[in-house]
Amino acid sequence: xxxxxxxxxxxxxxxxxxxxxxxxxxxxxxxxxxxxxxxxxxxxxxxxxxxxxxxxxxxxxxxxxxxxxxxxxxxxxxxxxxxxxxxxxxxxxxxxxxxxxxxxxxxxxxxxxxxxxxxxxxxxxxxxxxxxxxxxxxxxxxxxxxxxxxxxxxxxxxxxxxxxxxxxxxxxxxxxxxxxxxxxxxxxxxxxxxxxxxxxxxxxxxxxxxxxxxxxxxxxxxxxxxxxxxxxxxxxxxxxxxxxxxxxxxxxxxxxxxxxxxxxxxxxxxxxxxxxxxxxxxxxxxxxxxxxxxxxxxxxxxxxxxxxxxxxxxxxxxxxxxxxxxxxxxxxxxxxxxxxxxxxxxxxxxxxxxxxxxxxxxxxxxxxxxx
Amino acid sequence: xxxxxxxxxxxxxxxxxxxxxxxxxxxxxxxxxxxxxxxxxxxxxxxxxxxxxxxxxxxxxxxxxxxxxxxxxxxxxxxxxxxxxxxxxxxxxxxxxx
Numbered sequence: 001x002x003x004x005x006x007x008x009x010x011x012x013x014x015x016x017x018x019x020x021x022x023x024x025x026x027x028x029x030x031x032x033x034x035x036x037x038x039x040x041x042x043x044x045x046x047x048x049x050x051x052x053x054x055x056x057x058x059x060x061x062x063x064x065x066x067x068x069x070x071x072x073x074x075x076x077x078x079x080x081x082x083x084x085x086x087x088x089x090x091x092x093x094x095x096x097x098x099x100x101x102x103x104x105x106x107x108x109x110x111x112x113x114x115x116x117x118x119x120x121x122x123x124x125x126x127x128x129x130x131x132x133x134x135x136x137x138x139x140x141x142x143x144x145x146x147x148x149x150x151x152x153x154x155x156x157x158x159x160x161x162x163x164x165x166x167x168x169x170x171x172x173x174x175x176x177x178x179x180x181x182x183x184x185x186x187x188x189x190x191x192x193x194x195x196x197x198x199x200x201x202x203x204x205x206x207x208x209x210x211x212x213x214x215x216x217x218x219x220x221x222x223x224x225x226x227x228x229x230x231x232x233x234x235x236x237x238x239x240x241x242x243x244x245x246x247x248x249x250x251x252x253x254x255x256x257x258x259x260x261x262x263x264x265x266x267x268x269x270x271x272x273x274x275x276x277x278x279x280x281x282x283x284x285x286x287x288x289x290x291x292x293x294x295x296x297x298x299x300x301x302x303x304x305x306x307x308x309x310x311x312x313x314x315x316x317x318x319x320x321x322x323x324x325x326x327x328x329x330x331x332x333x334x335x336x337x338x339x340x341x342x343x344x345x346x347x348x349x350x351x352x353x354x355x356x357x358x359x360x361x362x363x364x365x366x367x368x369x370x371x
Numbered sequence: 372x373x374x375x376x377x378x379x380x381x382x383x384x385x386x387x388x389x390x391x392x393x394x395x396x397x398x399x400x401x402x403x404x405x406x407x408x409x410x411x412x413x414x415x416x417x418x419x420x421x422x423x424x425x426x427x428x429x430x431x432x433x434x435x436x437x438x439x440x441x442x443x444x445x446x447x448x449x450x451x452x453x454x455x456x457x458x459x460x461x462x463x464x465x466x467x468x469x
Contacts, residue, residue, distance in 0.1 A: 242432070242435075242443050243415075243416060244416060246417055259417075260417060261415070303432075
């Protein structure tokens, strides 16, 4: 793709995954000149291995601001997806009919109940949930096995097709005139007078503002501007089955049924460094757990499995960081690029455009790690 | 509508939906179904829409068919064999799908 000859932008965004693309859309919509420097296809890309949940329940149980932020983000999803479809013609397949998280042991149930209560407390009751016992649960989803003790349920949750979301955001970026530069290898970033210069193997880019949304690379890239952004890879493995008749009325944390009938089985978390391979033991455990919850899945064939590296911060909470030493330099790192997509395209984009403080976002500065 | 390229003239007999039919040897089950014009080859288990072989290379999963009693086989990835029992997964037929 030929790049425009222009090299000076209002805002440069490093990273073109779900986070970078959503932020780019929001900033470009104000009329600002935006360039997105993206990596290559072989880079680690959480956005392409995603489970696709819009998920609120349990988030921020011990970080009140995150509980509030997740609620604000999820409540905007219906409107955001309608806006995206109007603008791009792409339906990202939002189904926001609630979400279930199954409990197989008494310990799981107790832990869950505590988390739900905390989140409700932190949001002044805006987050509503139910703890469903086995009988109530099977009334809603008859396929659930007798082994399941119950589930937590929140009407705020849902799911989308994350690949359609990424595609829709990229289409929108393109339509808004964002200069998208794929295959960039960022070498160094520096501040020069009142502008930032990002040197890639290909060329130098200059802008008044610079936003790092580079997933696992944020830690390394942000160092150039003295920002300490601690992120770690967390591997998730996923199984994909044949298409089966629709039996799930809503999203669950363990199994997601796509609009096409495919089942995605996930819910694994491993700290294994930069290794995105699949392993037989985890695949087996995922399949066994799915069958323990839904016995009829024993007859369903698994077609594919993959591993993806997701982005994790030390406390599991997003980082929205503005450099104190270098005004106009920002870092964004989060685990939930789907849930937070509307927030990134709106509140976060406005925060970056205005340069002002925002009480919703201020608690997420990376300063919290410097204690 | 379709004809076999490089037809060797060799044929074999398979069973399709309970009927014996003659198909060219050496082709995929999907190609044989297209050749016989037995479309649709299934109805979607999600929305009941008629489907047919599409990509012919194993990635789209549109050509699923029951082969020798096993459902949801990709017809484009299997060669026809004499005596093979093929059954289209149609909404009107009994599909023992999961």
